[in-house]
Amino acid sequence: MVVPKDETVKRLVRSRGQGRPRSEASRASILRVVLELLGRKSLRDITVEEVAKEAGVAKTTVYRWWDTKAQLAIDAFLNDISIKAPFVEKESVVESIRSQVRSLAFQYKGRDGEIIRQIIAECQGSPEDLAMFRERFLVLRRAAAIETIQRARNEGVLNSDIPDETLIDLIYGPIYYRLMLQHSEIDSAFVESILDFVFKGMEVKTS
Amino acid sequence: MVVPKDETVKRLVRSRGQGRPRSEASRASILRVVLELLGRKSLRDITVEEVAKEAGVAKTTVYRWWDTKAQLAIDAFLNDISIKAPFVEKESVVESIRSQVRSLAFQYKGRDGEIIRQIIAECQGSPEDLAMFRERFLVLRRAAAIETIQRARNEGVLNSDIPDETLIDLIYGPIYYRLMLQHSEIDSAFVESILDFVFKGMEVKTS
Amino acid sequence: MVVPKDETVKRLVRSRGQGRPRSEASRASILRVVLELLGRKSLRDITVEEVAKEAGVAKTTVYRWWDTKAQLAIDAFLNDISIKAPFVEKESVVESIRSQVRSLAFQYKGRDGEIIRQIIAECQGSPEDLAMFRERFLVLRRAAAIETIQRARNEGVLNSDIPDETLIDLIYGPIYYRLMLQHSEIDSAFVESILDFVFKGMEVKTS
Amino acid sequence: MVVPKDETVKRLVRSRGQGRPRSEASRASILRVVLELLGRKSLRDITVEEVAKEAGVAKTTVYRWWDTKAQLAIDAFLNDISIKAPFVEKESVVESIRSQVRSLAFQYKGRDGEIIRQIIAECQGSPEDLAMFRERFLVLRRAAAIETIQRARNEGVLNSDIPDETLIDLIYGPIYYRLMLQHSEIDSAFVESILDFVFKGMEVKTS
DNA sequence: CAATAATCGAGACGGTACGTCTTGTCTTCAC
DNA sequence: GTGAAGACAAGACGTACCGTCTCGATTATTG
Structure with a gap:
């Protein structure tokens, strides 16, 4: 079992503690931008710098919560979709x-x-x-x-x-x-x- | 039908004409190095710079014959393998x-x-x-x-x-x-x- | 009047504001290396790459503050010399x-x-x-x-x-x-x- | 006394002997192109490659007769100008x-x-x-x-x-x-x- | 008139530096 | 402690020229 380092886990781990709380606005903005960019270009061609800039966020904020671009993309994707292909009860x-x-x-x-x-x-x-x-x-x-x-x-x-x-x-x-x-x-x-x-x-x- | 821009085609296209002929030694060396590197690391982590250096070849020579790293890898791979999984005549x-x-x-x-x-x-x-x-x-x-x-x-x-x-x-x-x-x-x-x-x-x- | 784009001006312009402050050590190191190299070879033969390497600095840091090699040389030169040929009061x-x-x-x-x-x-x-x-x-x-x-x-x-x-x-x-x-x-x-x-x-x- | 390595000297030195004679057309074309380019851009920005291409000549032909870009420019310049500022007899x-x-x-x-x-x-x-x-x-x-x-x-x-x-x-x-x-x-x-x-x-x- | 030899064009080659881009880290100040 | 801003070291990118080389073709002189 791989220990997930994605932001969801980090959020839970870090949720208790002192200091300024995590900006929900930044998080949402980042994920929204990633998804929007994924609609326009290859994930390879998307850069963290670009995401940060478009999201009006510091690069460090992205790196603080996501280790790799892949994890960022996974989060953005899962955050967006509901289960679009569920198993529903049919006649058989x-x-x-x-x-x-x-x-x-x-x-x-x-x-x-x-x-x-x-x-x-x-x-x-x-x-x-x-x-x-x-x-x-x-x-x-x-x-x-x-x-x-x-x-x-x-x-x-x-x-x-x-x-x-x-x-x-x-x-x-x-x-x-x-x-x-x-x-x-x-x-x-x-x-x-x-x-x-x-x-x-x-x-x-x-x- | 996509026009392949890979080196094999370029070779055919450019084979007639003047000028110094393409160095077969360089070509072989590049493909050999790529294959060797593919055995050690992810294609993402292989750089053209590294390939050129290891092959004892100028970076421009790589770029002259292959447009992308993917094409380079395809050529290296195909150049190496024979068909290892052929269809052979069986009892049925x-x-x-x-x-x-x-x-x-x-x-x-x-x-x-x-x-x-x-x-x-x-x-x-x-x-x-x-x-x-x-x-x-x-x-x-x-x-x-x-x-x-x-x-x-x-x-x-x-x-x-x-x-x-x-x-x-x-x-x-x-x-x-x-x-x-x-x-x-x-x-x-x-x-x-x-x-x-x-x-x-x-x-x-x-x- | 030409607007100087040299580092001295940039420094003043950017001095107020957030972000990591400019590294004075890097600046000094770059100028020192340029001057040292100018003592050994033609400015034409000095490369930005070489300057960065000798100064233990990233190439981008040089390009961030100086637009051309000429500006770099001017800064290095002016930074070094005092006025060695001043007008001093004489009998006439x-x-x-x-x-x-x-x-x-x-x-x-x-x-x-x-x-x-x-x-x-x-x-x-x-x-x-x-x-x-x-x-x-x-x-x-x-x-x-x-x-x-x-x-x-x-x-x-x-x-x-x-x-x-x-x-x-x-x-x-x-x-x-x-x-x-x-x-x-x-x-x-x-x-x-x-x-x-x-x-x-x-x-x-x-x- | 520096031994001039310019093309004029080379021409004399090599003039006797066998082999295909130097192409006067190429020589004239090269010098003409250099002069034309000098009217449009800095000598620094003129490349031998560019000169050869514009002159419809092989790069080797340029390098065979001129050692440096400076020599090429000097030849082109001297080949063009007559003495435009001579000393002429005046009343004094x-x-x-x-x-x-x-x-x-x-x-x-x-x-x-x-x-x-x-x-x-x-x-x-x-x-x-x-x-x-x-x-x-x-x-x-x-x-x-x-x-x-x-x-x-x-x-x-x-x-x-x-x-x-x-x-x-x-x-x-x-x-x-x-x-x-x-x-x-x-x-x-x-x-x-x-x-x-x-x-x-x-x-x-x-x- | 063949042999010789230097030239020519074309263009590939090894090499170097370019100036840019991206990465991931670090440093500061503001909140 | 988090966040925005942005400088930083590192290093690959793909390009531009460098000057050299290897070709095949050409064009003169020499034997």
């Missing part, structure tokens, strides 16, 4: 999964996909950053998927002995693959083909 | 595919996977670089896969109407997913699970 | 001038002449630099000369209607001429000949 | 000198003065270049001046024992002083004041 568990994957694919086609792509790239330079991205973003979503998959298994809908983790990789891997390599669109034809192949003949059992 | 077409995927997964677990990971990350900052990586690396391998898949279809072994491109994404996507996110190992249990799931019941027909 | 005003010119010629024969020569050469590439050299070095010295000349005129010692400025050019021009062209030594025979010619018959009146 | 020897100084001052106010200024500056970096400038430009003109001055002495017109060399410095020094420092114009008021002061009462004797 499999349909619930299919529905979630469709939502996620739609989300990844847009701005959010772009940002995630940039963050993953940025995190390749540091195992710690990559670990943080997984823990703060990926594991939550994978946990929800696993729970749903297990419900499907309990209902006898999943007639395969493929491990849960691997099944998740099988479903979401192709989407991340296209996200990172950009060799083809993440359109609905693609998503439906994947889903049909993975869940072929499974919905029958739910009836 | 499906087995031929399974065998290739096993080889590729094994390759991606090691140094080559590490390098590919770095290159993909580096290419995210520039669509041109990413396009070059696809064209010089990905398309060749995907073309071979497609050809094999079509042979399987012709033999009636593939009983699914999933498009070829999507099938490739389904098989290789999970591997790239684990390569980039590093949430789990690309071990043989993982690979076999994927292969079993994708080709379940298909080998029967080949008998 | 003319003798006071003669004495000053002798001192100046002696000064220009040595290291200072060499440095001034380099600075003047360096300043030819930019009207701004040349203007700064005049304003920070030349005008002060010419003003002192003019004041002394006018005292001489008031005493009726100067029986010529030559303009003050031109008289100064007449006396000092030949010295600068030899300094820049190096066709002959600036020795005392030369200086005395010039002085005798310019002030011939004038000292009589002072008796 | 002194008037002949005065006339020559007026012409020279007029010349130095314009483009030629600008070029000379640049060349002198450029030559400060190398004693050899400065020596060449003196030998190929200055000595010829000073020799003519000395000859005229001696004629004046023989006619008893010059009633001063100032050495010839120093007298020349006294007359021309102020002009070069203003040329290099640019603190005032080299206008006729200035020239006449200098001449009147130097030759005051001398013309009487010529009558």
Whole structure:
């Protein structure tokens, strides 16, 4: 378990104590600017200096709360999004999964996909950053998927002995693959083909 | 179609004409150094200055033939590797595919996977670089896969109407997913699970 | 009137306000190194990189306070020298001038002449630099000369209607001429000949 | 005596022998381009690369015939100008000198003065270049001046024992002083004041 | 008339310094 | 103690020229 050094943790750790309290305005301004810049340019091309200037904040204030640009981007991203692709109750568990994957694919086609792509790239330079991205973003979503998959298994809908983790990789891997390599669109034809192949003949059992 | 600006093309373009011919020794030295450095550190942490110095070459010579660090890394990588995961004739077409995927997964677990990971990350900052990586690396391998898949279809072994491109994404996507996110190992249990799931019941027909 | 962009002015302008104060140690170190290097090599052969390295200072620190190498050299030179050829009270005003010119010629024969020569050469590439050299070095010295000349005129010692400025050019021009062209030594025979010619018959009146 | 390394000498030295003869077209083109560039920018800002390109000539061709940029500029300048300020016979020897100084001052106010200024500056970096400038430009003109001055002495017109060399410095020094420092114009008021002061009462004797 | 030899253009080369940019730290004063 | 301001050391960036070199092609003289 990697100890997260992100600002959320720092806030908790430092929250008690003397002195001038942390400026909430500065924090919000920084995160807002990062997100806005991420809409215009590659994370690589965004500089801490630029963020500080745009946010009307001292560079030291940024460095005080975030160790790396990747962590800053992760915070900005998570601070902004609500869960846009949740697992919702459907007529069947499999349909619930299919529905979630469709939502996620739609989300990844847009701005959010772009940002995630940039963050993953940025995190390749540091195992710690990559670990943080997984823990703060990926594991939550994978946990929800696993729970749903297990419900499907309990209902006898999943007639395969493929491990849960691997099944998740099988479903979401192709989407991340296209996200990172950009060799083809993440359109609905693609998503439906994947889903049909993975869940072929499974919905029958739910009836 | 992106016009590749990599050195290989430049060499062809400039091969006819006057002037001092390009130094093959410098070229080889640069590519060798890049590869050697890629074994020791992240591509992000490799500097052109460092490459030039280690290669005993002027910085301008590097910039003359490669536009970006990503292109340099791609060339160094491709210059080095032979196709380590080819499609070889097996007792069945499906087995031929399974065998290739096993080889590729094994390759991606090691140094080559590490390098590919770095290159993909580096290419995210520039669509041109990413396009070059696809064209010089990905398309060749995907073309071979497609050809094999079509042979399987012709033999009636593939009983699914999933498009070829999507099938490739389904098989290789999970591997790239684990390569980039590093949430789990690309071990043989993982690979076999994927292969079993994708080709379940298909080998029967080949008998 | 050219607005000087040299460090002295910048210092005054920026002196009030927040932020880390300018490092006096760095400033002194840079100027010291420049002067030391000027004693060993041509100003053309001195590089900013070299100055920074020798001074144990970042290159940016040099560029932050000085726009051009010429300005740097002027500051280093002025920072070092006291007025080595002042106008001192003598038995007559003319003798006071003669004495000053002798001192100046002696000064220009040595290291200072060499440095001034380099600075003047360096300043030819930019009207701004040349203007700064005049304003920070030349005008002060010419003003002192003019004041002394006018005292001489008031005493009726100067029986010529030559303009003050031109008289100064007449006396000092030949010295600068030899300094820049190096066709002959600036020795005392030369200086005395010039002085005798310019002030011939004038000292009589002072008796 | 410095051995001139300029192209004129090289031409003579190399003139006999086998091989392809020197291209007169290239030589003329180079000198023409240098002169044209000198009209537009500082000699410091002119690069050999630029000269070669503009002249449609290989860089090696420039380097083969001229060792330094200063020598190139000197050649270009001398190749262009005829003697624009000669000593011509006048009603008196002194008037002949005065006339020559007026012409020279007029010349130095314009483009030629600008070029000379640049060349002198450029030559400060190398004693050899400065020596060449003196030998190929200055000595010829000073020799003519000395000859005229001696004629004046023989006619008893010059009633001063100032050495010839120093007298020349006294007359021309102020002009070069203003040329290099640019603190005032080299206008006729200035020239006449200098001449009147130097030759005051001398013309009487010529009558 | 072939051999020789110096020239030419083109342009790659190793090298150096440029002036800028970004990083992450530090120092001051204000709150 | 935090924050804004901004100087600082460090070092890579990508560019511009330097002066040299290696080519193939050309153009004269010499044998």
